[in-house]
Amino acid sequence: MYLLTDKSSLDRSVISAGLMGGAAHIIFTGLVFIILQRRRAMLEQLEIRDWSQRELERQVRLRTADLMSTNLRLAQEITERSRTEDALRSAQAELVQTSKLAALGQMSAGIAHEINQPLTAIRSYAENALKFIARGNEETATRNLQRISELTDRMGRITNNLKTFSRRPEQDNHPVDVPKQVQTAIDLVLETGRAGVTDIALSHDEHVRPVIAEANQLTQVFINLINNAADACQNISDPKIEISITEREDRVLVKVNDNGHGILPENLPKLFDPFFTTKPFGDGLGLGLSICYGIIRSFGGTIRAENRPNGGSSFIIELRHEGIGEDTAENSLSTAIAGPDRNFGQTTTVLNMHSDQADL
Ligand code: ADP
Numbered sequence: 001m002y003l004l005t006d007k008s009s010l011d012r013s014v015i016s017a018g019l020m021g022g023a024a025h026i027i028f029t030g031l032v033f034i035i036l037q038r039r040r041a042m043l044e045q046l047e048i049r050d051w052s053q054r055e056l057e058r059q060v061r062l063r064t065a066d067l068m069s070t071n072l073r074l075a076q077e078i079t080e081r082s083r084t085e086d087a088l089r090s091a092q093a094e095l096v097q098t099s100k101l102a103a104l105g106q107m108s109a110g111i112a113h114e115i116n117q118p119l120t121a122i123r124s125y126a127e128n129a130l131k132f133i134a135r136g137n138e139e140t141a142t143r144n145l146q147r148i149s150e151l152t153d154r155m156g157r158i159t160n161n162l163k164t165f166s167r168r169p170e171q172d173n174h175p176v177d178v179p180k181q182v183q184t185a186i187d188l189v190l191e192t193g194r195a196g197v198t199d200i201a202l203s204h205d206e207h208v209r210p211v212i213a214e215a216n217q218l219t220q221v222f223i224n225l226i227n228n229a230a231d232a233c234q235n236i237s238d239p240k241i242e243i244s245i246t247e248r249e250d251r252v253l254v255k256v257n258d259n260g261h262g263i264l265p266e267n268l269p270k271l272f273d274p275f276f277t278t279k280p281f282g283d284g285l286g287l288g289l290s291i292c293y294g295i296i297r298s299f300g301g302t303i304r305a306e307n308r309p310n311g312g313s314s315f316i317i318e319l320r321h322e323g324i325g326e327d328t329a330e331n332s333l334s335t336a337i338a339g340p341d342r343n344f345g346q347t348t349t350v351l352n353m354h355s356d357q358a359d360l
Contacts, residue, residue, distance in 0.1 A: 092294050096217065099287050111191070115158060118151040125151075158191045173299060175210035175322040176218055178245050178252050185222035186243070189230070200226065204245035211252050211319035213299040221295050221303075224288040225256040225315050231279065232260025232313065251301075252319050259312035263305060271305050 125144040132141035179202070186200050211218075226241060233239030242257045263271065270276045272293040277286030289305075296303040301319040308314050 089298075092291075092298075095287065096220065096291055096295065099285070099291055111158070115155060118155050122148050122151050157187065173212045173214050176213040176215045177210055178208055178218070178254060178319070179204045181215055181218045182222050182243055182245060182254065185219045185226060188219070188223060189226045200241045200243065202243045202245075205247050208245055208247050208252055210322045211299070211301075212322055213301075213319060214295075217295045218299075221292045221317070222254075222256070224292050228288060229256055229258035229260060229313075229315075231283075232262070233258050234260075236260055247321075250321060252321065254317040254319070256315045256317075257308060257312060258314075259308075259310075262307045262311055263313050265307075268305065268307075272303070 125148045129141040129144040129148075132138070132144065182202060182204075186202060190200070222243075226243075229241045230239075233241065236259060238259070240259050242255075244253075244255045244257070246253045264278075267276075267278065272289050273286075274290040275286040276290075277284035279286075293303055296317055296319070299319055301317060303315065303317045305313060305315050
C-alpha cells in the first residue's frame with residue numbers, strides 16, 4: 001500500500017530529526033569535554049596538593065634542622081656562659097680577697113698606731129703599779145691593773161676584728177644581722193684611726209630582720225663606704241658620717257651619708273665601674289665600689305649613689321630579708337626603690353672617731 005503524503009512535510013521531519021541528532025551530538029560532545037576538563041583540573045589539583053605537601057615537609061625538615069642547630073648553639077652558649085660566670089665569680093672572690101689585703105696594707109700604719117698607744121699605756125700602768133705596790137698603795141695599784149685589763153680587752157677587739165676581716169668568706173650566704181656588721185665595720189675603721197672625721201653616727205630601727213648575705217663580705221662593703229665617706233670629708237670643717245638602717249616590708253635599707261664634697265653628676269654613672277677613681281695616683285685604685293657592687297648583687301640586693309640636697313653624698317644599699325625567695329626579692333628590690341623612709345623606734349649611737357687616751 002502506498003501512502004502518499006506531502007513532500008514538504010516529510011522534508012521538515014527529516015530536517016528536524018537531523019537537527020535533533022546534531023544537537024544531541026553537540027550536547028554529548030560538550031558533556032564529554034566538560035567531564036574531561038574536570039578530570040584534568042582534579043588531577044592538577046591533586047598534583048598541586050602533593051607538591052605543596054612535599055614542599056611543606058621539606059620546609060618543616062629545614063626548620064627543624066634550623067631549630068636543632070639553634071638549640072645546640074644555645075646549649076653551647078649556656079655552657080659557655082655558666083663557665084664564664086664561674087670564672088667571673090672566682091675572679092671576683094680573688095679580687096675581693098686581694099683588695100682586702102691591700103686595704104689591710106693601707107690600714108697597717110693606723111693599726112700599728114692604735115696598738116702602740118694602749119701598749120705604751122699598759123707599760124706605764126704596769127711600772128706605776130709596781131711602784132704603788134712597793135709603797136703599799138694597793139688601791140691605786142689595783143686601779144692601774146684594772147686599766148691594764150681594759151686596754152688588753154681593747155687590743156683584743158682590734159686584732160679580732162682584723163682576723164674576721166681578713167678571713168676568706170664562707171661559701172654560702174646565711175642570715176646576717178646588719179646593725180652588728182655595720183658596728184663591726186665602724187669599730188674597725190675607728191680602730192685603724194682614720195683622721196679627719198669626728199664622729200660616725202649609727203641609727204637603726206629597734207628590730208631589723210636579718211638579711212641573707214655573707215657576714216665578712218658585708219662588713220667589707222661598709223668599710224669601703226665609710227672609708228670613701230671619710231676621704232670625701234677630708235677638707236670639710238665639720239665632717240660627719242651618718243649610717244641609718246631601716247626595715248621596710250620586704251627589705252632592709254642601709255644609707256651611708258656624708259657631708260663631703262659630693263659626686264660630680266657626670267661621674268655618677270661611672271662610680272661602680274672597676275678602676276674608676278678621682279683620687280690622686282697612689283691614693284685610689286678605683287676597685288672599692290665595683291667590689292661593693294659585685295658583693296651586694298651576689299646577695300640579690302642593690303646599691304646606688306646619689307648627691308644629698310644640702311651637700312655630700314649618700315650610698316644606699318637594699319638587701320632582702322631572711323625568708324624572702326630570691327625571685328620575689330629581686331622583683332621587689334627593683335620596683336621599690338622610690339618612696340619615703342619609714343623610721344620607727346630608732347636607736348642612736350654616736351661613736352667618737354678618736355679613741356680614748358690612756359689616763360696616767
Ligand atoms: P677609690 O676609693 O680607690 O677611688 P672606689 O671604687 O671606692 O675607688 O671609688 C670610686 C670613686 O667614687 C672615688 O674615686 C670617688 O671619686 C667616688 N666616691 C666614692 N665614694 C664617695 C663619697 N662618699 N663621696 C664622694 N665621692 C665618692
